[in-house]
Amino acid sequence: MSFRYAQTEKIEAVSQVAASLVHEVRNPLTAVKGFLKLIYEAPLPREKVMQYIDISMEEIARTEAILSDYLSLSKPLSQNVEKFDLSSHLQSVVEVLMPFANMNNVVLKMEIHVNGVWINANGDKVKQALLNLIKNALEACTPNEDGLVTTKLTVQNGEAILIVSDNGVGMTKEAVERLGSIYYSTKSNGTGLGLTFSYQVIHDLEGTVKVNSVLGVGTSFIITIPLNSDIND
Ligand code: ADP
Ligand code: MG
16 A cells, blocks of 8 residues: 555545544433433432443443544654564553453463564554554453463564464454454444554555454454564664
8 A cells, every 4th residue: 555545545534533523422422411410300219320320431431432542543644753673562562451351351472483573663553553453352352261362473574473363253254354444343332443543554564464263263363564674684
């Protein structure tokens, strides 16, 4: 994907998000306002009050998720491009997600087969892209008793190869084809923005994404990113 094309696509994606963001945020706000009004106006049994508060908290959490996904999507492209070690960025993302994995009883493993995987990119965006992918893998495992997510980093033919595998819910062929489309989500609290962002970051780096998935068995995302040739040679 050429830079110009990626940029146009990004602007389009972001303005689509901005337009519908208003609706997305207004709905939960209206719901929360309604519940507050109910609590305020009439004496209610405590369990009803608690139920309304729970629903309101969920609505607020969803709004927060939408806004933070939107912010990562709308950050300008190609700022602070630097040479960094992908293995250390992967390590810090896995650290950030470890409490989330533990909370959901999913084992999160990391295998780094080579140190000093230098790439030239915006480090924050790459971290966010990895975070979105690994978080999805963890979420795909949450119905399981024995959830396992493995992230594996190697280098081959001048490219970093990152494989994120899970033994989660898996996907049909049709679902795999929809991955990365804006707003595509099968989760009740999903935003469908996470993979749109990840795919965009990887494509901007002239990397590739391949997905192998079997419904009920699990999914692997195989990502390649060209290395920074100055440093790795
Ligand atoms: P969200 O996580 O908010 O739903 P994403 O863009 O991150 O949005 O993901 C889009 C959809 O892709 C998810 O709702 C899910 O259906 C599917 N998906 C992504 N990663 C996986 C995975 N590892 N296993 C199964 N389904 C996945
Ligand atoms: Mg996601």
